[in-house]
Amino acid sequence: MKKLINDPADVVKDALRGIEAAHSDRLRVDHENRVIYRKDAPVRGKVGLVSGGGSGHEPLHGGFVGVGMLDAACAGEVFTSPVPDQMMAATAAVDGGAGVLHIVKNYTGDVMNFEMAAELAAADSGTEVVSVVTDDDVAVQDSTWTAGRRGVGVTVLLEKIVGAAAEEGRPLGEVADLARKVNGQGRSMGLALTSCTVPAAGKPTFELGESEFELGVGIHGEPGRQRLPLVPAKDLAALLVEPILGDLPYGKGDSVIAFVNGMGGTPLLELYVMYNEVAQLLGKAGVTVARSLVGNYITSLEMAGCSVTLLKVDDELVRLWDAPVNTPGLRWGV
Amino acid sequence: MKKLINDPADVVKDALRGIEAAHSDRLRVDHENRVIYRKDAPVRGKVGLVSGGGSGHEPLHGGFVGVGMLDAACAGEVFTSPVPDQMMAATAAVDGGAGVLHIVKNYTGDVMNFEMAAELAAADSGTEVVSVVTDDDVAVQDSTWTAGRRGVGVTVLLEKIVGAAAEEGRPLGEVADLARKVNGQGRSMGLALTSCTVPAAGKPTFELGESEFELGVGIHGEPGRQRLPLVPAKDLAALLVEPILGDLPYGKGDSVIAFVNGMGGTPLLELYVMYNEVAQLLGKAGVTVARSLVGNYITSLEMAGCSVTLLKVDDELVRLWDAPVNTPGLRWGV
Known part of the structure; x- marks a missing residue:
């Protein structure tokens, strides 16, 4: 290592x-x-947004803390959920009197710990907490650390859009509804060319052959749908985009935010090659790209690979996406 | 591959x-x-900024095109200089009547081709062209593709700062002087934990042992100062920061932009570990960090490793750094 x-x-x-x-x-x-x-933080009268999870996915979540996105992010050990004490501290600290939204990726440990923290925070200080769980990964139904679908790329888009809504002073119920809407309209799938190595483990999480890739990989290297011989970017893009398009489904006339995400060890040059293929597939399907995002935003340490996320948007979601944001990981308008 | x-x-x-x-x-x-x-482009009355170089260093240079930075970037093949025809086309297209600045990293092919393009552009269309060459890498004096020091991380900071000055409508001579000042006050050094693979070559550019790193590596994998057994981040940071501090030299009371750059295959988590060590070393040296930049900005495909760049700044350079920029790779204020 x-x-x-x-x-x-x-x-x-x-x-x-x-x-x-x-x-x-x-x-x-x-x-x-x-x-x-x-x-x-806390910002008086604003819904507080708390997220968090295992480390190793940077800039998610700590890099998305700032005006227009999260109020707090709890950092677990690498690929390990934070504990309820962290989440309780965060919840109390960002409560500006309008309640707190927990944004939780669907992994068993995260869901359980955020639930416990929400209950304890309510009992302790009377803070009103609503949790929204992201589960946008279409690759598999259950997985190593998940009952139901995994929460992946849509979490980035959700934190931005819901962050903008909270910044406008909307009440907790509306902010939570918006978060559920974004999760409901977003779908993702990823692939890995290589494993990654958790520092405490000292060796790769899994092994892939010289010319293999893992289709539908999870962000901790959890198994996906299958291992296949590597094919050109054009075919890789189709293997990701088609299951996504068919799942919501997205179709002719839909408008989306198209997000090609790097897993941490893939050059930006390759992500743009992938984006070109994804954009062409969307064009053929009659899906319009309203906004795009290309880069390393929800990573898996140094894993080589990428994921594709589509989020169906209306004018309101695009407006919230475009709203000012000032975080280390996403910044515009300020 | x-x-x-x-x-x-x-x-x-x-x-x-x-x-x-x-x-x-x-x-x-x-x-x-x-x-x-x-x-x-072209923006009437504004000095046009053209850069470019081999591909594989993204977001440099194409990702730094936009308001507040470059007007054009010429993309060569991976790790290969663009040709004079590309540079001539770019120079003509961004000439808004105030002349054109070429920003050239010091590699023999780039320098030669940009020189030829500048001469031909002047002869062809009478465009006034000034070239500024960056050569901030303190690791080695000459290298595989370079006579003199290599141009590396300071190029990113220079394109931002000089881009802001050009946006203010300053004349070519002033913009070029500012570029030389930035290059003169900036120093860098990098290290690699792994090689990278140029797609056309199909195999790694160089080989490193299981526990070796290359100190002073170039952005194409050119040899640096020496291969050493891997040491903790704290010691790696010292091996980069000390030669940089001693070279300008930077000292007590100086103010800098501190830039920890990823080579493309290193997780952001590790870059922040390195930044922590760099910031501590600067503190001990009495150097104040006015601004910081942490992330993958001048990369070497999927190489694992990082570089450190320090740029000595005054209030004017900080003001230009903070000015609005709207590019895929750097964006704020708009």
Whole structure:
């Protein structure tokens, strides 16, 4: 294992110190609880947005904390859910009197811990908490750490769009409904060319042959649909886009945000090659691309591979997508 | 070789189509000449900024085209200089009557081709062209494809700062002087944990042992200072920061933009671990960090590793750094 780290046990601790040092203009970090906060949290009268999960998916979630997106992100160990104490601390700290939304990717540990935190926060301080779970991955029904579909790329788009709505001062019920709508209209699927190595494990999570790829891989390297011999980008794009299009389904006349995401170890050059193929497939299906996003936004350490997310949008969702955002990972309009 | 590509010969062509599809709101692409343009180029009365180089370093340079940065970027084959015809086309197309600045990384092919293009552009159309060469890499004096120091990370910072100055309508001489000042005050050094594979070659550019790293690596995998056994991030940071600090030199009371750059295959989590160490070393040296940048901005395909760039800044450089920019790779204020 070759990594730019100190002791493998200190990776998350050290990275949080780096995030704080690099972004102290916008963020603050509670090192004891391992929570990254928007600097001005809690914002009076605004619904507080809390997310979090295992580390190793950066910039998700800590890189999406800031004006127009999250108020707090709880960082677990690499690929390990944060614990309820972290989520309770975050919930209390971002409660500006309008309640708190938990945005939870559908993995058993995350769901269970966020549920417990929501109950305890309500009992402790009377904070009103609503949870929304993302489950946009069409690859498999159940998986290693998930009952039901996994929450993946749509989480990025949801945090942006719902963050904009919260910034407008909308009440908790509306913000939660919007989050459910975004999750309901979003679908994703990914593939891996290589595994990744969790620092504490010291060896690759799984093995792939010299010319194999894993279709439908999870963001922790969980098995997907099948292992296949590698094919050109054009065919890889079809293997991702077709199951997505057929699932919602998306069709002629629909407008989408098209998101080609890198898993962490794939060059941007290749992501643009993939985006070209995805855009052509959408064109053939009569689907209009309203907005696009290409880059590494929900990663799996140094895994090579990519995922495609489509989110069906109306004018309102596009307006919220375009609204100002100021986070380390996504920034525009400010 | 496992990559998300079609025919290895078509990688750049396909990626340019993807860039056009994803960013047609801001950019246009001349596919015959393989030049990416700011959509509204030429801008009347503004100095036109042209850069370019081998592909495989994305987002550099094509991802830095847009308002507040470059007017055009010429894309060569992977790790191969663009040809003078591309640069001539770009120079003519961005000439808004105030002349054109060529921003050239110091590699023999790039320097020679940009020189020829500048001469031909002047002879052909009378366009006034000034070239500024970046050579900020302190690792080695000469290298595989370079006489003198290599141009690396400072190029990103220079394109941003000089782009802001050109946007203000400053004349060519001033813009060029500013570019030279930025290059003169910037220093960089990098390291690699792994090699990368050029698609047309099909095999890794170089080999590193299981626990080795290359100190002072170039952005095409050119040899650096030495191969050493891997050490913790804290020590890696010192091996990069100390030669940089000693070279300008930077010292007590200096203010810098501190830039920790990923080579393409290193997780953001690790880049923040490195940033933490770099920030501590700067603190000990009495150097103040005015602004920071952490992420993959000048890459080497899927190489694992990082580089550190320091740029000594005054209030004016910070103001230009903070000015609005709207490119796929860097965006704020718009």
